Each structure stands twice: as structure tokens, then as C-alpha cells.
Amino acid sequence: NAGVMQNPRHLVRRRGQEARLRCSPMKGHSHVYWYRQLPEEGLKFMVYLQKENIIDESGMPKERFSAEFPKEGPSILRIQQVVRGDSAAYFCASSPRTGGTEAFFGQGTRLTVV
């Protein structure tokens, strides 16, 4: 049973370009969460999605960031017109249901904006 798969592992974008980060949850998991980790900071919650629904996007920046989790395929975190401040590690986690079980994390995508 493969774990949470994120790709690419490393992504370099020039300022103004778009970044697309993909997350395939563990088999059987229908809940996906995105977190951002800035240097010397802990992980900050961004968005929680279920298939075809955004449940909680309270941690998402109001502009340039969007996320989706379609019926088929991976979850996508999209950052438009990237700026240097978007450079960070972005982690995806998945879980099978609500309740007391933990979320399982992917290895992250490290975005560098040059």
C-alpha cells in the first residue's frame, strides 16, 4: 500500500509563473489536507478537501492560491503568479475518515521561486 505521493519533490519557478503541486492520497483515503512549511516555522494548515468539495480553506491566501480534489486523479494545489515569498515546502496529508485517526503525510514538494 503506497503512502501519500507528492510530485514533484522539487519545483523551481521564476517569479510570475504558475506552480502546480500534485498529491495522490493513500488508497482508500478520501480526505486531503495541504500544509505549508516556511523556513524555521512549523506547518501551517492551508486547505482541507474531500472528493470534489472544499471543506475548509481558512488557511489559504485570498489571492493566487487554489486547490482542487477531483473525482478522478490527484489533488492539485495551484499557485498563480508566484512570488519569492511562496518559496516553501508544501505537504499533503490524507486520512480515511473523520474522527480520531491521524493524517498520513507525503514527503512534500519544495518550491523555490527565483
Added chain:
Amino acid sequence: AQSVTQLDSQVPVFEEAPVELRCNYSSSVSVYLFWYVQYPNQGLQLLLKYLSGSTLVKGINGFEAEFNKSQTSFHLRKPSVHISDTAEYFCAVRTNYGGSQGNLIFGKGTKLSVKP
């Protein structure tokens, strides 16, 4: 709202010595508590979790943590560390009713450095 404070950003320790990584949280409601470990350039791996019941929780790799409700703490301990325990450790909380199951609130992390 919940918050998590990890009191030490870095903890150096010699191999085979005991270690305690401190975590305090703030919440107006009951919470679930977690400790995660992150090795360099890796994702987060769950070490242990407190949901309910016994306040002493045992996890993987010989780690344990004790939930202290009156002091709102959830310190992580290991009686004898190995070089391979060198990593960053994150304490996290989540409310235990409703809401987003995985919406964890993380501390800023403690870097454990084990020296030979």
C-alpha cells in the same frame, strides 16, 4: 482557537542520554495531541498520539509522552537516544469534536541533535 508552543528550538544531547522535548498547548476545548518526527528532506511521521484514556502514551522508536491536562503539556521523552534520533520533532493539536479531522495546529518544532 488553539495554539502550540514548543519551548526549545534546539536540543543537543549526547548519545545514550535521556531527552525531554517540551510542548505546551492552549485550547478552550478538549484536544487530541500528537508528536511527529521529520527527518531531513522528508515528510512527517507520526511518533505517538493521545486521544483519551491513559495519560502516558507510548510510541514508536522508544518514545513516550505524558498528557498533563492541568499544566496543558504533552512533553516527549526518551530514556536513551541514538544518533539516528537526530531529526526535527513537531508537537500538534486538534480539537476532538467536529471540524476537520486533519486540521492540525503545529508548534514550530524542536531540532534534536544527538552527538556521539
